[in-house]
Amino acid sequence: MINNVLSVIQLNTYIKRIFAKDYILKNVSVEGELSNFKKHSSGHIYFTLKDDKAQVSCVLFKTYLTGIEDELHDGAKVVIKGSVSLYEKSGQYQIYVRKIEKAGIGELYILFEKLKQQLQAEGLFDESSKREIPTFATKVGVITSGTGAAIRDIVQVAKRRNPYVEIVLYPSLVQGDKAHIDIINGIEYFNYTDPVDVLIVGRGGGSIEDLWPFNEEDVARAIFESNIPVISAVGHETDFTISDFVSDLRAPTPSAAAELAVFDYYEFMNRMQGYKRRFEQYKRGFVQLKLERLNNYRQRLNSRHPRHILEDKMMSLEQDRLLLLNKIRRQFEYKQSNLMLLKERLSGRSPLKRLEEGYAYVSVGGKTLTSVRDLSVDDEISVYLKDGKLITIIRDIEVM
Numbered sequence: 001m002i003n004n005v006l007s008v009i010q011l012n013t014y015i016k017r018i019f020a021k022d023y024i025l026k027n028v029s030v031e032g033e034l035s036n037f038k039k040h041s042s043g044h045i046y047f048t049l050k051d052d053k054a055q056v057s058c059v060l061f062k063t064y065l066t067g068i069e070d071e072l073h074d075g076a077k078v079v080i081k082g083s084v085s086l087y088e089k090s091g092q093y094q095i096y097v098r099k100i101e102k103a104g105i106g107e108l109y110i111l112f113e114k115l116k117q118q119l120q121a122e123g124l125f126d127e128s129s130k131r132e133i134p135t136f137a138t139k140v141g142v143i144t145s146g147t148g149a150a151i152r153d154i155v156q157v158a159k160r161r162n163p164y165v166e167i168v169l170y171p172s173l174v175q176g177d178k179a180h181i182d183i184i185n186g187i188e189y190f191n192y193t194d195p196v197d198v199l200i201v202g203r204g205g206g207s208i209e210d211l212w213p214f215n216e217e218d219v220a221r222a223i224f225e226s227n228i229p230v231i232s233a234v235g236h237e238t239d240f241t242i243s244d245f246v247s248d249l250r251a252p253t254p255s256a257a258a259e260l261a262v263f264d265y266y267e268f269m270n271r272m273q274g275y276k277r278r279f280e281q282y283k284r285g286f287v288q289l290k291l292e293r294l295n296n297y298r299q300r301l302n303s304r305h306p307r308h309i310l311e312d313k314m315m316s317l318e319q320d321r322l323l324l325l326n327k328i329r330r331q332f333e334y335k336q337s338n339l340m341l342l343k344e345r346l347s348g349r350s351p352l353k354r355l356e357e358g359y360a361y362v363s364v365g366g367k368t369l370t371s372v373r374d375l376s377v378d379d380e381i382s383v384y385l386k387d388g389k390l391i392t393i394i395r396d397i398e399v400m
Contacts (some may be wrong), residue, residue: 012088019093025084030056030095031103034076035207045069048207049080049095057094058082064098071102074208075109078102108208112215115242119217124224124246131229131248133260137197139166140261141228143186146171150204150233150254157258162265168196174203179213184222191227199226200257201243202233214241223247233257360385372397 006014019025032049039045043062048055058080060069072078082097119125140158144150151169158165170186173179183201190196201223203211213219214234220242223230232247233254244250251257302308361384362369369381375394383390 008091009088012086012091016086016088019083019085022084027081028084028095029079029081031077031079032056034072034078035074035209037072037074037076039069049078057092058097059094060097060100066099068100068102072100073109075107075112076102108212112208112242115215115217115220116245119220119242119246124220129224133229133231133249134197136263137165137261139168139196140258141168141170141186141190141194141196141199143170143172143183143190143199143201144203144254145174148174148204150174150202153253153255154200154233154258157255158262161259161262164265165262168194173213175206175210175213180216180219183213183219187222187226187230196228198261199228199230200233200251200254200261201230201247202251202254202257203235204254205235211235211241214243216242219243220246231257231261372399 030049032051032055035048035050035055037045037047043065045060045062045065047058047060049058050056060080079101080095080097081099082095084093084095086093123129142151142154144154146169155167158167168190170189172182172186174183187199187201190199201214203214205211211234214232223232223243223246229248231249231251232241232243233251233256234241234243235252249260251260362381363384364375364379364381369375375381375397377394377397379394381392381394383392
């Protein structure tokens with residue numbers, strides 16, 4: 001008996017071989033509705049094919065892509081052709097699709113499109129009706145499952161961005177028949193009982209059935225009528241719901257919703273510090289500029305002060321006085337020098353000096369005698385010497 005004990009991988013490999021030998025399973029055609037339709041970055045497509053009673057996993061490798069895959073979506077009715085096999089590592093069997101064709105549109109998708117067109121016609125999606133998400137929210141309300149990954153992601157991102165923001169959770173069902181009632185009650189709770197700055201309504205990704213509470217008409221109208229701005233965070237990036245269209249802002253994931261709802265405190269503070277530094281620099285530069293201008297005005301005012309003008313005039317007058325005195329002194333010295341020269345010249349021509357040298361001065365009848373022809377014998381003449389006068393009578397005249 002011990003020799004018949006298999007390992008898990010041996011069992012799965014054995015079952016896979018049985019699948020491979022079965023004629024029907026090697027070439028099977030199955031009709032159903034697409035769900036969880038995902039195109040991987042590798043190019044492969046993964047989805048679930050279901051009907052109202054069961055579902056099966058499927059994979060369509062990029063080798064078999066024909067282009068129609070771009071038109072497929074959750075809820076679409078399709079017919080697939082391929083082989084059934086078992087993935088040994090997980091023990092899960094799946095259909096490896098070689099061909100996929102449209103078979104019709106799923107009922108949920110028809111309901112989705114019908115409600116979307118109706119609400120759009122009523123104006124619930126109009127941009128003019130969208131409320132602005134507050135930039136500096138301090139209190140954020142969240143309507144989602146209290147145990148799901150969505151609330152953990154929201155809280156983690158919010159606290160990382162701003163440790164002072166308050167996150168208020170309204171625990172709600174996010175899938176199932178009664179989930180839409182919980183979501184509506186949560187919106188009303190925050191609007192009328194515990195007001196917040198902004199609301200995040202959402203959950204993680206899932207099939208169209210899982211996300212259907214967010215496609216309910218009464219949920220859409222509750223979001224539209226909310227007095228608080230609402231961010232819809234339903235599903236992953238490729239999932240859209242009616243709530244996404246009617247909300248004031250759509251986030252592709254709950255984490256992205258937290259990024260949009262909660263401002264980055266640290267980035268804000270760094271920006272404020274930058275503004276403060278720039279203001280301080282501007283203030284210092286501004287004050288320095290004003291001080292320089294004030295000093296300039298003070299200097300200009302001082303230069304025009306009457307005291308300075310008077311001082312300048314007095315200094316100019318003193319310079320003129322000194323110049324005049326110098327001019328007078330030079331003129332005086334010149335005149336004095338000239339006078340001395342004239343004095344010397346006059347002294348050289350003085351009769352008295354001549355008398356001192358032995359010469360005599362002769363006059364007759366009070367007139368200077370310059371020629372013997374002006375005399376006659378017996379005329380009385382006066383002869384002046386340096387120390388007296390002689391009066392004599394002419395006895396004889398000789399003409400030279």
